[in-house]
């Protein structure tokens with residue numbers, strides 16, 4: 001039977017990237033998405049903004065909502081200080097299976113815990129299952145109708161602390177109007193918008209960075 005796009009993306013990683021070299025994995029996926037098939041990775045343009053936010057923060061505890069094929073997982077993990085940990089949640093089992101192999105090819109499995117399941121089912125159990133008190137950095141890149149409820153759930157579960165940074169992908173395309181309205185008007189957040197483009201296209205998209213004020 002016909003392969004899936006994530007399977008073809010993984011094949012391109014194995015063909016073009018060097019094992020243990022995260023940058024070559026990132027470049028191989030960007031090459032695949034520009035020259036073979038578009039895929040919903042954050043991409044190189046928005047990815048550079050993600051890199052600068054992560055590098056400036058040097059977070060110890062990171063949560064990623066929405067793994068897909070692991071592109072942003074690798075982008076973030078390659079910049080983390082030794083001992084830092086990234087937990088990434090993926091609802092789709094097929095995506096999770098590919099992401100696991102992409103992460104392994106990059107040699108970053110020691111920094112990353114890939115968890116399969118629904119974000120709303122796992123967020124209330126972060127403390128007991130992973131020994132996490134609070135997160136330093138959260139990257140939201142899953143289904144757009146989950147951004148706001150999951151953010152409120154993280155607040156209610158005490159997973160955010162004064163200074164925790166939330167970075168949200170796709171705030172223009174496909175768009176998350178309810179989430180934007182919330183973080184931009186809530187007294188509990190200081191929010192700013194990084195204008196960019198939808199991965200591998202000329203369409204407008206951007207990232208919203210929101211600092212939790214406690």
Ligand SMILES: Oc1cc(-c2ccc(F)cc2)cc2nccnc12
Nearest residue numbers: 040041042066141142143170173174
């Ligand atoms: O970065 C993204 C882009 C898109 C997407 C799909 C189709 C379009 F036409 C435009 C944009 C969907 C996404 N879903 C989840 C996480 N990230 C996504």
Ligand SMILES: [Mg+2]
Nearest residue numbers: 042141169170
């Ligand atoms: Mg996205």
